[in-house]
Amino acid sequence: MKEPLPERFDDLGLIEPIARAVREEGYERPTPIQARAIPHLLQGRDLLGLAQTGTGKTAAFALPILQRLVTPTPPALRGPRPIRVLILTPTRELASQIADSFDTYGKHLHVRTVVIFGGVGMEPQKQALRAGMDVLVATPGRLLDLAGQGFLHLPHLEVFVLDEADRMLDMGFIHDVRRVIRLLPVKKQSLFFSATMPPEAQALADQLLKDPVRVAVAPVSSTAEKVDQELAYVDKADKRALLLELLRDVGMRKVLVFSRTKHGANKVADHLDEHGVGAAAIHGNKSQSARERALADFKAGKIRVLVATDIAARGIDIDEITHVVNFDLPEVPEQYVHRIGRTARAGASGYAVSFCEADERELLQAIEKLIRMQIPVLEGHPFEDRAPPPLRPGERVAMSPQAQMQARRDERRRAEQANRDRRGGGHARRDEPRRDEPRHADPRHGEPRRDPAAVARPAPAPSAPRPAPRPGDAPRPDGAGGGGRRRRRR
Numbered sequence: 451m452k453e454p455l456p457e458r459f460d461d462l463g464l465i466e467p468i469a470r471a472v473r474e475e476g477y478e479r480p481t482p483i484q485a486r487a488i489p490h491l492l493q494g495r496d497l498l499g500l501a502q503t504g505t506g507k508t509a510a511f512a513l514p515i516l517q518r519l520v521t522p523t524p525p526a527l528r529g530p531r532p533i534r535v536l537i538l539t540p541t542r543e544l545a546s547q548i549a550d551s552f553d554t555y556g557k558h559l560h561v562r563t564v565v566i567f568g569g570v571g572m573e574p575q576k577q578a579l580r581a582g583m584d585v586l587v588a589t590p591g592r593l594l595d596l597a598g599q600g601f602l603h604l605p606h607l608e609v610f611v612l613d614e615a616d617r618m619l620d621m622g623f624i625h626d627v628r629r630v631i632r633l634l635p636v637k638k639q640s641l642f643f644s645a646t647m648p649p650e651a652q653a654l655a656d657q658l659l660k661d662p663v664r665v666a667v668a669p670v671s672s673t674a675e676k677v678d679q680e681l682a683y684v685d686k687a688d689k690r691a692l693l694l695e696l697l698r699d700v701g702m703r704k705v706l707v708f709s710r711t712k713h714g715a716n717k718v719a720d721h722l723d724e725h726g727v728g729a730a731a732i733h734g735n736k737s738q739s740a741r742e743r744a745l746a747d748f749k750a751g752k753i754r755v756l757v758a759t760d761i762a763a764r765g766i767d768i769d770e771i772t773h774v775v776n777f778d779l780p781e782v783p784e785q786y787v788h789r790i791g792r793t794a795r796a797g798a799s800g801y802a803v804s805f806c807e808a809d810e811r812e813l814l815q816a817i818e819k820l821i822r823m824q825i826p827v828l829e830g831h832p833f834e835d836r837a838p839p840p841l842r843p844g845e846r847v848a849m850s851p852q853a854q855m856q857a858r859r860d861e862r863r864r865a866e867q868a869n870r871d872r873r874g875g876g877h878a879r880r881d882e883p884r885r886d887e888p889r890h891a892d893p894r895h896g897e898p899r900r901d902p903a904a905v906a907r908p909a910p911a912p913s914a915p916r917p918a919p920r921p922g923d924a925p926r927p928d929g930a931g932g933g934g935r936r937r938r939r940r
């Protein structure tokens with residue numbers, strides 16, 4: 451007979467400092483992948499996890515890994531800490547998120563996590579590697595560059611995590627991944643995560659894993675189907691006014707607004723407050739007590755709106771959020787699903803309204819590709835005249851003047867480099883972005899990264915062609931959400 455799954459974190463066998471960090475994040479019970487994977491991982495088993503971002507998979511591997519790291523390395527190992535855990539992930543955004551999660555869940559332990567990826571200077575990363583660490587989170591290109599230069603040694607590696615394997619393959623990183631695997635010691639615990647299992651991914655898993663436990667969980671995009679979603683095209687300058695307009699709907703009782711930046715979150719909360727809507731902002735620059743106060747006021751209904759950045763919103767577990775508003779679209783499409791999943795908890799119906807300014811339309815395409823539906827458009831709002839039109843299939847967002855300048859600079863640099871290479875007069879520049887490293891810095895500002903090695907903002911996710919609508923994609927006929935305004939299909 452099958453053992454029942456653990457329903458509480460206390461039943462997973464986690465040590466107190468880790469269980470405490472999880473409690474402090476507001477997590478009440480393990481997600482299915484956590485319940486099914488953690489006990490096996492604590493026993494040192496290999497794992498094949500069929501799961502996407504959004505299922506709680508990061509904690510599923512981070513918590514048992516942190517527990518393992520509590521056992522010190524043998525005293526014979528003097529000098530800088532050896533790398534005991536390597537997590538390979540396809541994009542810089544994911545790398546940063548994973549490193550943040552290790553910091554969060556490991557805050558009562560003494561674990562040092564470093565993140566390295568391309569597109570930023572190498573020097574701080576070299577210094578970090580010299581200083582030593584327990585956990586390294588990296589994208590493959592930069593990792594191989596640093597290993598090739600002799601800065602990376604992995605003889606003491608105990609755990610290897612290959613994250614988002616199918617995406618790695620899609621992005622053409624298969625050879626890089628194989629090269630990284632060749633750098634690793636034979637004896638290690640290996641974890642392999644992928645949302646899908648094409649034959650190439652299966653071959654890689656077969657090569658890497660020994661007698662793995664297999665855990666498959668429902669894809670995160672299915673969460674999105676429970677939430678009634680709307681999209682409002684709006685000029686950047688009109689976003690705050692549109693939010694106020696929507697909030698005239700008294701049905702929006704407990705509203706969580708997502709802002710990409712801390713500064714933006716403050717501005718939105720102040721604007722609402724000035725116009726008589728009780729609001730507070732929470733983000734990394736607020737003190738713990740200010741955050742707790744804002745959360746308590748929101749829970750108690752003293753304020754209607756909480757404006758949060760993605761990182762601050764992690765772990766906010768408030769059941770009765772009536773609406774989520776994406777004041778800015780997230781740069782990582784999966785984050786959209788996390789955000790809207792804050793409403794529609796416990797079987798309740800939830801509503802999410804997303805604002806989309808001209809520069810965000812490619813982000814929108816990536817989101818719609820992930821959730822496999824077109825979000826119904828809110829029509830007839832007062833700022834529609836200045837709103838940008840939807841992108842036509844295949845159309846790209848025009849670049850901002852700064853991005854155009856940067857593109858011209860990059861182009862010049864590449865031409866100069868190509869000339870030098872043709873003359874045989876030099877090596878490829880090591881600080882040139884590689885395939886996994888977007889070439890244009892995003893001109894928008896965001897939350898600073900936690901590690902000096904990761905100083906650049908992630909660039910927007912690559913755009914994707916608009917998928918054909920599926921039969922189930924029609925908007926809800928009741929016009930619910932956002933005050934029952936009319937919608938139009940694109």
Ligand code: AMP
Pocket residue numbers: 476477478479480481484502503504505506507508509764765767788
């Ligand atoms: P991931 O799939 O690892 O990207 O996690 C998705 C989101 O779920 C993150 O924002 C986590 O902070 C959150 N999360 C992870 N585990 C839990 C849990 N047991 N309870 C509530 N939220 C969680």
